[in-house]
Amino acid sequence: MDNSRKEANIQIGKRLREARSNLGRTQAEIAISLGVSEEHYRKYESGATGLSADKLLVLYHEYGIDPTYLITGSCLKNNFDVDYYIANCNKEQKDAFLDRVLAYMSRIIKK
DSSP: OOHHHHHHHHHHHHHHHHHHHHHTOOHHHHHHHHTSOHHHHHHHHHTSSOOOHHHHHHHHHHHOOOHHHHHHSOOSOTTOOHHHHHHTSOHHHHHHHHHHHHHHHHHHHHO
């Protein structure tokens, strides 16, 4: 593997680890979703193995992890408007959003 590809895999792995942590998921949970062993998943996070397109799609569909963010480090949705979202979603969506925000805040406070 050439150096630029290896470095890209390392950066993708770091962003994957951060996204997983932000979601409060374990390596084992994500590995199951991806259909790989926990050891193989650890290789994704370390950058020893690159993520395939089908794995990127699973991460997006199962967890909402943006493939563009994983690959480039940039988010396409930089202008998320909480007020607009809350005003224009149904009760279930709002409750799910607030549950995720509170769970995230709880994990931060415990650290």
